[in-house]
Amino acid sequence: MTEAEDKVLRIQAALDGELDAAGMLDFERICAEDPALAAEYARLKALDEALRRAAPVEPAPDSLRARIAALAEPPQTRQPAKTPLRFAAPPRALAASLLLGAVLGYGGALMRPNAPDPERTLVSAFMRTQISGQSVDIATSERHVVKPWLAGRAPLAITAVDLAAAGFPLAGGRVEALDGRIVPTLVYKRREHRIEVTELPLSEADSDKSRNAGFDGFHVARWSDADRAYIAVTDLPAIELAQFVDLFRAAVAGEREGAGAGPK
Numbered sequence: 001m002t003e004a005e006d007k008v009l010r011i012q013a014a015l016d017g018e019l020d021a022a023g024m025l026d027f028e029r030i031c032a033e034d035p036a037l038a039a040e041y042a043r044l045k046a047l048d049e050a051l052r053r054a055a056p057v058e059p060a061p062d063s064l065r066a067r068i069a070a071l072a073e074p075p076q077t078r079q080p081a082k083t084p085l086r087f088a089a090p091p092r093a094l095a096a097s098l099l100l101g102a103v104l105g106y107g108g109a110l111m112r113p114n115a116p117d118p119e120r121t122l123v124s125a126f127m128r129t130q131i132s133g134q135s136v137d138i139a140t141s142e143r144h145v146v147k148p149w150l151a152g153r154a155p156l157a158i159t160a161v162d163l164a165a166a167g168f169p170l171a172g173g174r175v176e177a178l179d180g181r182i183v184p185t186l187v188y189k190r191r192e193h194r195i196e197v198t199e200l201p202l203s204e205a206d207s208d209k210s211r212n213a214g215f216d217g218f219h220v221a222r223w224s225d226a227d228r229a230y231i232a233v234t235d236l237p238a239i240e241l242a243q244f245v246d247l248f249r250a251a252v253a254g255e256r257e258g259a260g261a262g263p264k
Contacts, residue, residue, distance in 0.1 A: 007034075011041050015048055032132075035177055039124035042131055046216050118178055118231055119222060122198055123215045125176055125185075126233045135194055136172030136187050146173040150184040158184040158199050159228070161251035168195065168244055188244070195234040195244050202229050212238065221245050225252065 013019050014027050031038035129135040138149045143160035150158045153175050162170065171187045176198060185198045202224055211222045219241045221232045232248075234241050 007037055007040075011037070011044060014041060015044060035125070035128065038132075039121070039128045042127040043124045043216070046127060118198075118200065119213060119220045119233075120215055121178055122176070122185075122196070122231055122233050123218050123220060126194075126196055126218060126235075127216070129174075129196075130235075135174070135196070137174035139172040141170045141172075143170055146170065146186065149173065150175065154182045154184040156184055156199050156201065156228070158186060159252050159255065160186055161248060161255060163188065163244070163247050163251060166247050168247065190234075190236055190240060190244070193234060193236045195232055195236065195241065197230055197232045197248065200229040200231065202227060212242070214238070223249065225249070 010027055010030070014024065019027060031041060138146060140146055141164065143162055147158055147160045150160075150173050158173070160170065160173070164170065168188045168190055171189045171194070173184060173186050175182050176185050177183075178198070178200070183198055183200055185196050188195045188197070213220045213222075218233055218235055219238045221241055223230055223245060230248075232241060232245060234244075236244075
């Protein structure tokens with residue numbers, strides 16, 4: 001059994017409730033040591049819950065219950081069935097079961113180096129930190145503290161801006177593993193919500209035009225400037241995310257213009 005297959009089996013057992021208390025504690029410990037596994041578990045758990053809401057379990061008909069009870073009787077008292085036993089799952093329940101099975105079957109492939117696109121990976125990271133309650137590695141509202149801390153752990157020098165006056169105070173920062181590289185993430189607060197901004201190297205796929213999307217109930221914005229690309233993830237409404245992006249971009253541009261002007 002490969003390592004990827006072992007991870008898929010662990011996730012499936014946790015989702016199906018097949019782990020006892022000790023086994024679940026061991027699985028949570030492994031998730032704490034393996035961010036990719038924790039993110040995949042959180043994503044599949046959310047999908048599982050969404051499928052259950054969309055296709056609730058329907059009770060088996062009385063005729064099917066009677067046939068199953070007959071099969072459980074001792075051989076000497078069992079009566080031969082008059083008609084073949086058929087297992088006809090309700091269409092919605094069957095579709096949900098097949099979809100969940102397909103997702104779990106491909107779970108190992110999703111955790112390989114050719115991982116999903118950055119937006120989905122960062123949404124999974126947002127969900128993981130939401131579950132664990134640890135959204136930052138360093139908790140501080142001082143951008144001059146967050147910036148050097150992240151610079152010592154990620155190749156990119158993060159652009160930390162102060163947006164507290166606009167209602168988006170800085171909560172801290174953390175590092176994320178994205179497609180085999182370490183990237184810095186800033187965490188801002190908005191009431192009881194968070195906006196997480198990850199800074200990425202600029203690539204040919206990036207452009208000046210902003211892109212917005214929604215994944216699993218979260219909102220995502222991606223944009224770039226002349227030097228870097230950015231991805232922001234939040235559970236806030238899309239209109240508030242757009243407001244944050246405008247403020248963040250303006251603050252970054254102003255800071256870089258000030259640095260480029262230099263002392264007079």
